[in-house]
Amino acid sequence: MSSPGERDTSEWYRSFGEAEARGQSAIYEEWALGVADDAEVLSLIDGLPLQKRQPNLVFACARLLGAAEGGYPELRRWLVHNFAALATETLRRSTQTNEARRCASLLPALSMLAGPLALLEIGASAGLCLYPDRYSYSYDGSEPIDPADGRSAVLLESTTTGPVPVPSVLPQVVWRSGIDLRPLDVRDAHDVKWLETLVWPEQAERRERLRSAIGIVRSDPPRLAEGDAIDLLAGVAQNAPPGATLVVITSAVLVYLPFAERMRLVESILRLDANWISLESDRGLPAVRAQLPVDGGSDSRFVLALDQRPLAYTGANGQSLDWL
Ligand SMILES: C[S@@+](CC[C@H](N)C(=O)[O-])C[C@H]1O[C@@H](n2cnc3c(N)ncnc32)[C@H](O)[C@@H]1O
Helix, strand or coil, X not given: CCCCCCCXXXXXXXXXHHHHHCCCCHHHHHHHHHHHCCHHHHHHHCCCCHHHHCHHHHHHHHHHCCCCCCCHHHHHHHHHHHHHHHHHHHHHCCCXXXXXXXXXXXXXXXXXXXXXXXXXXXXXXXXXXXXXXCCEEEECCCCCECCCCCCCCCEEEEEEECCCCCCCCCCCEEEEEEEECCCCCCCCHHXXXXXXXXXXXXXXXXXXXXXXXXXXXXXXXXXEEECCHHHHHHHHHCCCXXXXXXXXXXXXXXXXXXXXXXXXXXXXXXXXXXXXXXXXXXXXXXXXXXXXXXXXXXXXXXXXXXCCEEEEEECCCCCEEXXX
């Protein structure tokens, strides 16, 4: 996940192409490197507010509006002709990629807590990560761990290293609630289309998993409060049932908050009588980062932490878990 920092737009797109898209999406890699060397397109993108120049957002909005998933020359023609519409679309959207597979990283941490659990996710998007008890899991190709009522339509697979405390049964979740600046509704066709478009072009397996997870969540949609988590957290937490362990989850959200706001959010999380599971880039939380192994390397992996104590490096989409 790129953040703008002080980089110029060309560098931002080049870094996205080389460090994030390469190996994941040949189309996005070609598009990003094409933009990085294209002064005319860069000047169009530079007309957008800083946060809206994000490659992932610009490319998803272009595809949503009909840009073909072809080579860069074709995209370039499309961008130049349709930039006004693209600009409007970027202003009303943000990247809200919701990846159910991250539950494969959350599960071992959830299993360390006494149940039953009340889950409160900050930055929940459509809430797919609020259903860790409804998916099946297989670690290193093991026999799946299933929900209480049997095999799920969604099997989340992950590879592991180290002593990951993989549970034999899934935690009992008695309450789930989320907060998002703009919650997405799994029952709304436009929101579902946006979620699907946020998956990169070649990632058919992810798109399939997304559709299956949406099917599960649609049958029992979560409560999602709309607004800034800094304002809403304490009020939403009050609705958690007594007798359940309240667990705040932050997953791929903290880097979206400017540092001062992020620290305010951390303070409000710490004021709650709750456990906190974070699944964030190592840039997300200074207290977690300070405890990471010095040679752990800062790469594209996330860090799983419980109450700001690092537990594991994980693949950003839940595909791997390297226990510390
Ligand atoms: C990349 S998505 C992650 C979704 C989900 N947590 C996951 O891991 O699949 C980040 C979400 O955080 C939301 N978000 C960003 N800043 C927020 C804030 N201050 N308060 C509430 N939600 C926020 C965005 O709207 C977006 O839906």
